[in-house]
Amino acid sequence: MSILVIRPSRYTSHFAYFAGGCREPILTGDMKPLHSGDGDETETVEELLHIRSLCRKRLSAAEPDALAVRLTFTASEFPKPVVATPEVIRRLQALVPRAPLHLPPKLRLIEHCRQAFPEVPIVLVSETSFFSGLPARERYYGLHADITKSLKLERYGFHGIFHEWACHYARHSIRQNPAARILSVCLIPQPEITAVMRSRPVMVTGGVTPLEGIPGETTCGELDAGIVLTLRKEMGWGPEQINNVLTRESGLRGIVGRDVTVDAIFRTDDPDVRLAREIIQYRILLACGAGIAAMGGVDNIVFSGDYVDVGEILGPWLSSTLVFKGNPDRRIPWLCFRESLDRLIADSAELTIRSHLAALQSETEWDRSHVASGYSVPANV
C-alpha cells in the first residue's frame, strides 16, 4: 500500500511518500508551516498538488492509496487512528476549545488534503491516542474537582506513536510475551517515558501539555508551581511571556546557555554541558523508577525516537543502575527500536485502512505481525 505521510506543524511541515512494500520513503520534503490564523492558504493546496504531481512522475501512475496526517493532540477522543470521515471531523471540531491554537490549522489542512487528493482516504494518526486508556489515578492532578472538570485538565502523553510501536516491537522481541512490563524511553528533542503493561500505558511523563516531564532541548520539564508564580510576581511577566521562556528558552538551552541537542550532550566531554547531561540522565532515572513502581516490576526497556542511538549509552547505564537489594545480579534487558516516525505513521495508516475496509476497526486488536515481522531482533535481548 502506498502512503503519503504529512506531519504538519507551526514551524516546518514535512511529508514522506512510501511506495507499497518499501520501508524507506521514495520522496521526502518540507512544506510551508501551517498558518495559525485565517490567512490565504491556497498555497497549501498548491503545495499538495505539487507533491501529488511529483509522486506521479516518480512512480509513473501511482496515486497514493492513503494519506496519513499526523496529529499531535486529539485528547482521548480516538483510541486508534481513524479515517477522516465527516463524523470524525465533527468530533475533532468539538475538541477545538481544548486546543484552540493547535487544532484549527490541522482541520484546515485536512480539508486542503481532501481538495488536492479528492479520491484518497485520509487517515488521522494521533500522538495522544495511545494514552486514551491511561488510568484515572495517573490521568488527574491534585486539583479541585471542579477546576479539573471545567477546564478539562488531564494528563495525555505526547509521543504515543513511537511508544506504541516500540512496545509492540519489544513484546515481539521477548518471545511474544503479551503481559510484558515495558519501559519505553522516547529520545527526541522533548524526551518522554511511559510504562506499559499488557499493551496499556499506566504512567507517562508528559502532562496536560508536552511541557511537563523530562526537560527538552528548549522546554523546562517538571517545575514547582511556585516558580511560575514567582516569575509573575518578581518579573511582572504575563502568562504568555512566562510560557515563552519555559517553552523556548529553557531546557538544555537554558542550562547550557546555547543551543544543544539531546544527542550532543551524550556524545561530548565538554564540561559546559556536563550539568545538563547529569540533569537529563537523573530525570530519566527517576522516571524509570516511577514507571517500575507503577508496573510492580519491569521486563524490558525499549528506546526509540530521533535520537534512538543515545539508547546505546543509556541502556547499559540504566541496566546497571536500576539494581536493587535482593536482586543484585538482575540486569534489565534493553533494546533500541530504530524505525522512523514517518514509517510508523505510514504503518499505522495502512493497518487502519485494512481494518476499515474489513469493517473490523472497532472490534479487533490490531494485528501488526505482518509489519513487525520485517524488524530484526537485536542480539542483546
Add this chain to the structure above:
Amino acid sequence: MMNILVFNCGSSSLKYRVIAMPSEVQRAGGEAQRVGPPTAEPSRIVYHIGDVNGTHYVEMRDQATAFEQVMALLAKHPELKPDVVAHRMVHGGTRFERYALVNEEVIADLDAVADLAPLHNPPATGLVKACRARYPDLPQIVVFDTAYHSTIPDYARTYAIPRWMTTDMGIRKYGFHGTSHQYVATEAAKFLGRPMSEFNAVSCHLGSGGASLCAIVKGRSVDNTMGYSPLQGLIMSTRCGDLDPALTLRLLAQYNGDCKSVERVLNKESGVLGMSGVSADISDILAGIAQGKGQFPKMDLTAQIYLWRIRKYLGAYMAAVGYADAVIFTDTIGEKVAPVRWAVCADMETFGLSIDPERNRNPSEPPVDVATESSPVRILVVQTNEELAIARDAYSLLSRAGSFREHALA
C-alpha cells in the same frame, strides 16, 4: 543543663516543647490549637507538664497571642523557665544554611524569605519578633527545614530554566521537612544498628498537612519531593503537588494574572480536600471507603491519586538511592494509617520491599519494622520528633558558639 523551649509554628497552630538538654528529657509540651479567626470549636492549648495533662481554653487571634498564653502557662512553673528559645522555620532560601542565632540582621533576612513559604514563614517570623520584643535578653535560634537538604547535588536541585534565574533569583530546589527526615533517618539507622554515614533510605514524611519523600544516601539528603516551594511533589491535604507548568499558567490566565488567587487555589483549595470535596484528611477518605462509601467516586479517585503519587515517587527514589537499607514512614499518616503503607509498599518486590500484612496492620510502638522477615529492604515506622531535632541543633550551636554560657551568665 539547660531548658530549650522549642516552637513549631503552623499556619493555625503552635506546638511547643520544653526539653532539657543534653539529657533530652521532655519536661513539658503542648499545642495551641485553632489559632486565628474564630472557628466552629474554641481556641485552646492542650498541654502537659510532666505527667499532668490539661486543656486551657483561651481566645488566640494570632501566633503572638498564642505565644503569650504559652509563656503565661509555663511561668507558673519556675523550673520550666527557658534558657533558650528555638524556632522551626520552613524556608531559609539562599540566605540561610542550617540554623541562625537571631539578631536584627537575621530578622531582616527572615522577612526577605517570607514569601517563599507563604503559609508557614510569615507566622513563624511573627513569633520570633514577638518573642524578641517580649524577652529581649532570651537567646533565640531559628532552625531551617531546608537545612538538611543542602547536600542535594546540583543535578537534582537545578531546574531546567535559564541559568540567570538560578543564580540571580535563587530559583532551585530547596526541599522541606528536613528536620523530620534527618531525625527519623538517624533513629532508623540506630534501630538497624547501621552507622548514619553508611545508611541509605527513602524517608516518607506523610503528615496530615504537608508530605514529602526524601532520598537519603550515606545519611545525607540527595533529593526531596518538595522543590522551590512546599507546593511541589506529593498530593497533600490542601496542596496540589506536581503540576504541568502550563497548567499553572492556564490558572493564572483564568484568574487574570492574579497570583494571590492562584496561590490560594493551589495551596488551600486543592489536594485531598479539593479532589474529594469531603475532607482534607486522607485517613477520613480511606475510612469512608472502608465503611462502604466507596461508591462516591470522588472519594475513591482521591485515594487512588494520593496513593499513586507516593508509590511513583517511592519507586523514583529507590532508583536514585540504589541499595536502600530501609523505607521509613513517619508523621501522622505515615505512622498511624496502615492502609497507606500497604498500598505504597505492596507488590514492590522488585525494589527488595516485602511488607508483612499482619505486622503492618497491628504494629507495636514505634520504632517498629513492618517488613517480612525475608524482605531485603526493611520497612520502618518511626515516630518523628521535630522538636527534639531542633533542640539538638540549638544545643549544638550554642555549645559550639559558647553563646549559651554568655547568655546564661548575663
